[in-house]
Amino acid sequence: MIELLGKPVAQARKAVLLEKMQVLVDQGVTITLGILLVGDDGAAKMYATFMEKVAKGANFGTELVELPETATQEEVEAVIHRFNTDERIYGVLPLMPMPKHIDSEAVIGGLDPAKDIDGLTTYNIGLVSSGKGGYVPCTPKACMAIVDHYGIELAGKKVVVLGRSQVVGKPVALLALERNATVTICHSKTLNLAAELAQADVVIAAVGKAHMVHGSMLKEGCIVIDVGINELEGQTVGDVDFSSASEVASAITPVPGGVGSVTTTMMLEGLYEAYHARNGHC
Numbered sequence: 571m572i573e574l575l576g577k578p579v580a581q582a583r584k585a586v587l588l589e590k591m592q593v594l595v596d597q598g599v600t601i602t603l604g605i606l607l608v609g610d611d612g613a614a615k616m617y618a619t620f621m622e623k624v625a626k627g628a629n630f631g632t633e634l635v636e637l638p639e640t641a642t643q644e645e646v647e648a649v650i651h652r653f654n655t656d657e658r659i660y661g662v663l664p665l666m667p668m669p670k671h672i673d674s675e676a677v678i679g680g681l682d683p684a685k686d687i688d689g690l691t692t693y694n695i696g697l698v699s700s701g702k703g704g705y706v707p708c709t710p711k712a713c714m715a716i717v718d719h720y721g722i723e724l725a726g727k728k729v730v731v732l733g734r735s736q737v738v739g740k741p742v743a744l745l746a747l748e749r750n751a752t753v754t755i756c757h758s759k760t761l762n763l764a765a766e767l768a769q770a771d772v773v774i775a776a777v778g779k780a781h782m783v784h785g786s787m788l789k790e791g792c793i794v795i796d797v798g799i800n801e802l803e804g805q806t807v808g809d810v811d812f813s814s815a816s817e818v819a820s821a822i823t824p825v826p827g828g829v830g831s832v833t834t835t836m837m838l839e840g841l842y843e844a845y846h847a848r849n850g851h852c
């Protein structure tokens with residue numbers, strides 16, 4: 571069984587990115603990421619600090635705007651508008667969750683698609699769905715970076731995606747389809763999940779239920795990409811029970827240390843792409 575570790579994938583992709591960034595640094599160019607944090611959500615705060623650190627570490631600029639829990643819809647949307655019109659800002663991350671009284675769909679709706687590096691806007695979702703480019707959310711992109719790094723061929727394979735969320739399940743299914751896989755998307759109303767899994771050459775699990783998939787449900791030799799991040803008895807675990815799955819699968823991503831380790835690098839790649847897209851280089 572091969573453990574599909576995320577760190578080597580992130581390191582390899584980041585090395586390429588840093589080299590390209592150095593060229594811009596030498597030219598005095600700064601690509602700035604705008605981060606909007608609204609309210610007191612602990613996870614969003616931690617992510618904001620973390621993104622600032624990784625972006626700076628890769629020679630990107632950052633501007634973090636923090637609004638209090640009591641911020642109004644107008645105040646939140648005004649920050650998005652300012653980021654949209656600020657030429658120094660190439661990518662914007664509106665961090666979720668926002669306070670309950672904020673209509674986050676409307677906030678995302680106001681985001682300039684050209685700066686939507688996490689593929690949240692309907693415009694980018696449309697482009698990705700129609701295979702016409704667009705920014706793909708970072709987690710599905712990270713899944714495909716792992717697939718590419720480890721030379722996993724998806725063409726002709728039966729890929730079963732568990733979960734149909736807009737940020738993971740649907741886009742990862744589209745990316746697998748683009749690579750000529752035969753894709754089945756399962757969700758909470760799927761009648762016979764076991765039968766679907768038993769036929770899967772590749773399982774991409776994005777459900778958010780600790781150890782929902784046991785090794786006994788998998789086809790011998792299959793490949794497992796586990797996107798899930800769950801807490802179980804004080805530990806972070808995936809949607810797939812790693813220990814039983816690793817006895818059946820030929821390759822599997824660990825949790826932690828798998829998909830999650832690659833996502834921030836994907837975000838930075840998106841930011842770099844946004845710079846080139848605006849300047850007509852790609």
Ligand code: NAP
Pocket residue numbers: 709732733734735736737738739756757758759760763776777778779797798799800829830833
């Ligand atoms: P989500 O929006 O809650 O979606 C979960 C999906 O799982 C839904 O489509 C739901 O079906 C489906 N589902 C729920 N119970 C099911 C069941 N018993 N059988 C089959 N499908 C079932 O979650 P998400 O945002 O996509 O995230 C999924 C997981 O990935 C979470 O653990 C999250 O923490 C993790 N995640 C990881 C990263 C990373 O960087 N590694 C990034 C984002 C998310 P319905 O549509 O029918 O409700």
